[in-house]
Every structure is written in structure tokens, then in C-alpha cells.
Amino acid sequence: MGVTKIENFTKSQNHLAMVAKALGHPARIAILEHLLKLNSCICGDLVEVLPLSQATVSQHLKALKEAKLIKGNIEGTSVCYCIDADTWKYSKQMLNQMFDKYHDNSCC
Amino acid sequence: MGVTKIENFTKSQNHLAMVAKALGHPARIAILEHLLKLNSCICGDLVEVLPLSQATVSQHLKALKEAKLIKGNIEGTSVCYCIDADTWKYSKQMLNQMFDKYHDNSCC
DNA sequence: AATATTAATCGTAATATTGCAATAAACAGA
DNA sequence: TCTGTTTATTGCAATATTACGATTAATATT
Numbered sequence: 001m002g003v004t005k006i007e008n009f010t011k012s013q014n015h016l017a018m019v020a021k022a023l024g025h026p027a028r029i030a031i032l033e034h035l036l037k038l039n040s041c042i043c044g045d046l047v048e049v050l051p052l053s054q055a056t057v058s059q060h061l062k063a064l065k066e067a068k069l070i071k072g073n074i075e076g077t078s079v080c081y082c083i084d085a086d087t088w089k090y091s092k093q094m095l096n097q098m099f100d101k102y103h104d105n106s107c108c
Numbered sequence: 109m110g111v112t113k114i115e116n117f118t119k120s121q122n123h124l125a126m127v128a129k130a131l132g133h134p135a136r137i138a139i140l141e142h143l144l145k146l147n148s149c150i151c152g153d154l155v156e157v158l159p160l161s162q163a164t165v166s167q168h169l170k171a172l173k174e175a176k177l178i179k180g181n182i183e184g185t186s187v188c189y190c191i192d193a194d195t196w197k198y199s200k201q202m203l204n205q206m207f208d209k210y211h212d213n214s215c216c
Numbered sequence: 217a218a219t220a221t222t223a224a225t226c227g228t229a230a231t232a233t234t235g236c237a238a239t240a241a242a243c244a245g246a
Numbered sequence: 247t248c249t250g251t252t253t254a255t256t257g258c259a260a261t262a263t264t265a266c267g268a269t270t271a272a273t274a275t276t
Contacts, residue, residue: 010134059233098137111262151223185272187222
């Protein structure tokens with residue numbers, strides 16, 4: 001079916017999965033790293049940094065925007081992208097919460 | 109084409125993306141949470157906990173195993189799953205490294 | 217040996233993702 | 247207004263994912 005049974009899982013499980021899914025492509029990781037590196041908004045030079053066409057980059061940006069990991073502000077002809085602070089912090093916290101639950105006592 | 113251009117990205121970008129992709133489904137988050145909750149190996153009662161068929165759960169377990177987030181040990185007729193400590197710690201570190209790079213100075 | 221239990225795999229259908237060329241939309245400057 | 251610049255969208259093809267029933271494989275139990 002290829003369609004996830006979202007309704008059977010908790011809100012937080014779905015949120016974590018949604019964020020993780022958005023992070024689940026090297027191009028999108030690269031986009032975020034670029035945003036973090038410049039430590040400010042960037043305006044469109046992403047296409048030159050990435051080994052992908054403009055259309056494809058735009059699609060990946062859309063995916064990140066849909067997961068609310070980034071925001072895009074229109075500035076004249078170009079668009080200014082930056083990390084969405086709220087989702088970023090929340091996701092960081094959720095991920096840490098999960099990753100911290102493990103305490104090295106595996107039986108296998 | 110539906111095929112990711114992995115070769116154009118760095119090793120660490122691909123690793124992060126691979127782990128994130130494995131986390132990118134609520135069922136797989138639920139599986140990991142269950143493993144963390146029991147804090148030990150569980151064998152197959154996952155199928156009863158999750159709202160999915162045995163075949164589907166097995167598929168999700170395979171995805172987590174392929175990302176090396178979990179390990180599976182055969183124990184008689186059943187299989188014992190647990191978190192893979194190495195990948196877990198490494199991924200946690202990589203994710204934190206990325207998430208910590210953001211310092212609240214958004215211009216938009 | 218025959219049967220039951222458990223988990224993986226196969227086959228299949230529906231849907232999603234990835235990628236790009238082509239086009240559209242929105243705006244700036246001449 | 248016309249032209250260039252920048253980003254989004256559309257349309258399409260190739261491949262991947264999700265889900266499940268049916269089957270297989272491996273080991274226990276009787």
C-alpha cells in the first residue's frame with residue numbers, strides 16, 4: 001500500500017518520525033548544514049553548492065519546510081531560508097529524550 | 109528517478125541521512141521505544157504491541173537492522189532484539205553535533 | 217516422525233520519493 | 247512594457263516504501 005498507518009501511533013511518535021523522515025536524505029542534511037554554517041539566512045545559492053538541479057533542490061527545500069525545520073522569507077526576487085527555531089529546539093529535545101533512554105545494558 | 113545520488117555527498121551526511129531515514133516511520137520509532145522501555149531484549153511480542161501484521165513488523169525490523177540501530181540474536185525458535193550500542197551512541201553524537209550547531213540568531 | 221511455534225521471505229498492490237526538463241510565477245531593472 | 251533573474255510548480259519516468267497474505271525455514275514439543 002505504501003501508505004503509513006499514522007492514526008495508530010501516538011502524536012509524539014508521528015512527530016519524531018516526520019522530522020526524521022525529513023532528515024532522511026543526504027541533500028537535505030547538506031542543506032541544513034549549509035544553513036547552520038552560514039549561521040544566518042541564505043538566499044538561493046544552495047543550487048550552486050549542491051550537485052542537484054534547481055528543481056530538485058526546490059523540492060528538498062519544500063520537504064524541509066513541510067516538516068517545519070526551515071522557514072522561507074521572500075525578499076524581492078529571491079527567498080531567504082533559515083532554520084525554524086521552534087521546531088529545531090523541539091525536535092532536538094525529542095530526539096535527545098529518545099536517545100538518552102538507552103543505558104548500556106544490552107543482553108545481546 | 110527515485111534513486112538517491114549518494115556518491116555526491118559526504119560519508120557523514122550519508123550516515124546521518126541513513127539513520128534518520130530508518131527513524132522516519134512511526135512504527136520503527138514505536139519498536140525502538142518498546143526496546144528501550146523493556147531495557148532488555150524482547151522476542152516477537154512486538155507483533156502484539158504494534159497495529160501491524162507480522163510480515164510488516166518483520167520488514168520494519170529489517171530496516172532497523174540494516175541501519176544497524178538494532179541487533180537480532182536467535183534464541184531457539186524466537187529472536188531476541190536489542191539496541192546496537194555502537195550505532196546508537198555514534199548516531200546520538202552525530203545528531204547532537206548537528207542540532208547543537210544552531211544558535212538562535214535567525215534573521216527571519 | 218509429525219506437529220506446532222516463531223520469524224523471515226516472496227509476491228503483489230498501492231502509494232511515495234527522487235530527479236530533471238520544461239514551464240510558470242513573481243519581481244527587479246532597463 | 248520588455249527582459250532578465252530567481253524560485254516554484256508541473257509532468258513524467260524510475261525506483262523505493264509500506265502493507266499484507268501466503269509460504270518457507272528453523273527449531274521445539276509431542
